[in-house]
Amino acid sequence: MNRQxxxxxxxxxxxxxxxxxxxxxxxxxxxLIGLPLAFLIIWTMVPxxxxxxxxxxxxxxxxxxxxxxxxxxxxxxxxxxxxIDGFGKWIFNSVLVTAVATIVPLILSILAAYGFARYxxxxxxxxxxxxxxPRIIPRVSLIVPLNDLMTxxxxxxxxxxxYLTYIASAVPLSTWILVGFFRAVPREIEESATIDxxxxxxxxxxxxxxxxxxxxxxxxxxxxREGWNEFAFVLALVTETGMRTLPYALYMLKDSMGVQxxxxxxxxxxxxVLPLLIVYLLLERRVVESIVSGAVK
Amino acid sequence: xxxxxxxYRELTKRFGSTQILHGINLQIEESxxxxxxxxSGCGKSTLLRMTAGLETINSGEISIADRVxxxxxxxxxxxxxxxxxxxxxxxxxVADNLSFGLKMNKTPLERITKSIxxxxxxxxxxxxxxxxxxxxxxxxxxxxxxxxxxxREPEVFLFDExxxxxxxxxxxxxxxxxxxxxxxxxxxxxxxxxxxxxxMTMADRVVVMNDGRIEQVGAPLEIYDRPENLFVADxxxxxxxxxxxxxVVHNDGRMDFELExxxxxxxxxxxxxxxxxxxxxxxxxxxVAFTDDDNGLPVNLTLVEPAGWETHLHxxxxxxxxRLLSVERVGARPGDSARLAxxxxxxxxxxxxxxxxx
Numbered sequence: 001m002n003r004q005x006x007x008x009x010x011x012x013x014x015x016x017x018x019x020x021x022x023x024x025x026x027x028x029x030x031x032l033i034g035l036p037l038a039f040l041i042i043w044t045m046v047p048x049x050x051x052x053x054x055x056x057x058x059x060x061x062x063x064x065x066x067x068x069x070x071x072x073x074x075x076x077x078x079x080x081x082x083x084i085d086g087f088g089k090w091i092f093n094s095v096l097v098t099a100v101a102t103i104v105p106l107i108l109s110i111l112a113a114y115g116f117a118r119y120x121x122x123x124x125x126x127x128x129x130x131x132x133x134p135r136i137i138p139r140v141s142l143i144v145p146l147n148d149l150m151t152x153x154x155x156x157x158x159x160x161x162x163y164l165t166y167i168a169s170a171v172p173l174s175t176w177i178l179v180g181f182f183r184a185v186p187r188e189i190e191e192s193a194t195i196d197x198x199x200x201x202x203x204x205x206x207x208x209x210x211x212x213x214x215x216x217x218x219x220x221x222x223x224x225r226e227g228w229n230e231f232a233f234v235l236a237l238v239t240e241t242g243m244r245t246l247p248y249a250l251y252m253l254k255d256s257m258g259v260q261x262x263x264x265x266x267x268x269x270x271x272x273v274l275p276l277l278i279v280y281l282l283l284e285r286r287v288v289e290s291i292v293s294g295a296v297k
Numbered sequence: 298x299x300x301x302x303x304x305y306r307e308l309t310k311r312f313g314s315t316q317i318l319h320g321i322n323l324q325i326e327e328s329x330x331x332x333x334x335x336x337s338g339c340g341k342s343t344l345l346r347m348t349a350g351l352e353t354i355n356s357g358e359i360s361i362a363d364r365v366x367x368x369x370x371x372x373x374x375x376x377x378x379x380x381x382x383x384x385x386x387x388x389x390x391v392a393d394n395l396s397f398g399l400k401m402n403k404t405p406l407e408r409i410t411k412s413i414x415x416x417x418x419x420x421x422x423x424x425x426x427x428x429x430x431x432x433x434x435x436x437x438x439x440x441x442x443x444x445x446x447x448x449r450e451p452e453v454f455l456f457d458e459x460x461x462x463x464x465x466x467x468x469x470x471x472x473x474x475x476x477x478x479x480x481x482x483x484x485x486x487x488x489x490x491x492x493x494x495x496x497m498t499m500a501d502r503v504v505v506m507n508d509g510r511i512e513q514v515g516a517p518l519e520i521y522d523r524p525e526n527l528f529v530a531d532x533x534x535x536x537x538x539x540x541x542x543x544x545v546v547h548n549d550g551r552m553d554f555e556l557e558x559x560x561x562x563x564x565x566x567x568x569x570x571x572x573x574x575x576x577x578x579x580x581x582x583x584x585v586a587f588t589d590d591d592n593g594l595p596v597n598l599t600l601v602e603p604a605g606w607e608t609h610l611h612x613x614x615x616x617x618x619x620r621l622l623s624v625e626r627v628g629a630r631p632g633d634s635a636r637l638a639x640x641x642x643x644x645x646x647x648x649x650x651x652x653x654x655x
Contacts, residue, residue, distance in 0.1 A: 186384065188380045188381075192386075195349060195371045196401050210386075
C-alpha cells in the first residue's frame, strides 16, 4: 500500500520516462560496463579455451571444423609433450632465465627508480627518457648487432647471453613503472624516517618499498611475462637444442615432429602458458590494487 | 637564568636564484614555546626544516644546546618533528609507528616497550596501538604523529603547521593538548603556523616573519598591542587593523589627523608629530565604538556580520571603509547611519615611507 503511494507521489513530481529510456536507465550499467567486459573476457579466453579443447582432441578430429568440444577427451597429447626429449630442460631454462630476468632487473630498477624519484641531479629527465630507448627500438633491428657482439664475446649458446639481453630489456620497463610509484610516496614520510634515524637503505627497505609494494609486484609480473614469452633474442642468440626456452621449443616443434599434430602443439602451448597464468592468478589482486592506486594518485 | 637553547646566526637560504631567508638572527631559550608565524612563502617552514636538517644551509649557523649543527645529520640533532600531513608510515601499526625511530637507533626492546606505553598513555593512544593509520581519525593520527616525536625524547620539538589538516573544532582541542603537553614536558618547542590565533594562544614568544625576514619578536600581547611596523600591524589581528592614510593638522593648538577625504580624526595630545606630516593612522576594530556624541564620526554601516560572541561591522566614512568589532549584540542593519568614537589611547601611528612605528 505504502509502496503504491510512494510511486504515485514520485510520478506526480517527475515526468513519466519513456519505456525505452526506463529500460536503458535500468540496464545502463550492463551496457557500459558488463557488455564490454564480457566481450573482453571472450576475446581473451576463447583462444586459450580453443587451444585447451584442441589439446584434448584426437589429432584427426581437429580438422573437422564442426566440432568445438572433443568427442572423447584424451590427455594423450600432454603425455606426448612430456615425453619429448629435452622438454624438462626447456622448462628449466625458461624458469631459470625468467627468474634471473625478473630478480636482477627488479633490484637494479628499484635502485635506479629511487634515484630518479628522489634525487635532484643534472639531466635526470633526459636520462629517464634515454632509459626508454631499448623499448622504442624494434627488437628485430637489434638482433644482428647483438648476434655479432655476443659472438665476439663468446657468449652465444650460454645462459649469459639470455641473462644480459633479457635484463637489458626488462630494466627500462620496471624502472619506469617504479619511478611513478616511488614518486607517489609522500616526501614527508621519508623525511620523517630520516629524522627517525633511517639511512637511505633503511628508508628504502622499511618505508618506500612496503608503501610502493603494489608497484614492485606489477613490475615483477611484467618482467616475468617478458622473460617467459621472449622469443626474438633466444631465436637469434641460441642454436643448441639444450639451451632453448619454451617459446623457442614450441616454434621448433613443427620441424622436429615432421607431422602436423595440432593436439600436441596445443598441449605444448597450454603447458607453456599455464605457469604464467598461475603467476597472474596468484598476483592478480596486487596488480589490480596497484593499477587502481596508480590511477588515483 | 634561561640560556639560549636554539640559536640562528645570520642564517641564509637560497633555492636557485631565489633568496628565501635573508640573514636570520634569533635566540630561543630553553623550555620556551616559540611560534613562527607569517604568510605563505615567508620562509618559516624552510627555517624549521633547516633546523631539522632537512634543508641545507647556504650561510650562517644553527646551534642547538650550544652545539653548531650545520653539518650534523637530522637524527643526531636531538630534534623531533611533527609534519602537517602527519607523515605516518601507512603500512605500520600505531605501535610500529611509535617504535620505528627507536628501532632505527637500536634502542633496547625493554626501553622501546616502556617508551611506547608512556607516550600512548600521555596521548590516550593505548587502545589504538594495533590499528593502522588508515583506521584512525584525523585527531588520532595527529596524536600518533606527536607520540612518535615524544618517544624520541628530543631536546627540541619542531611542529610544521600540525593542525592545518584538522577541522575547526578539533583544531581548538588539539591546540590545547599541544600546549598542555608543553607545560608538562617543558621541552623547547618551535611551532610553525600561518594561523595567528594559534600563534597568539600557544606561544611564549611569537616570531612574525615576512619575505624571509623577521619582522618582530615578542610576547603575543606585546606584539598585538605594539606592532613595530605596518606589516605586523596588518598581519596580526582578525578582523585586521584599520590603516588609514593622511596627514597631521593643527587645530586651535591641538593636533588632529586629516584623512584624504578631509575628515579629521583625533590624535593623542602628547604625540610628537609635525604639522603636515604624512602618517598611517592605525586603529584596531575593537577600539572603534558607537557613540551617542554628536561630535562622533558620521558613518553608514555597509555590512553587519554577527558571529555570536561578537559582531563584525563594516562602515563607510565618506568613501573610506572602516572595520569595527563589537562584543555587544548590535541591532543595526546595513544602510543605518551611526556615529563612532575612536579610543585615542590605543592608536598606532606609522611612517608611510619606512613602515616603522612612530
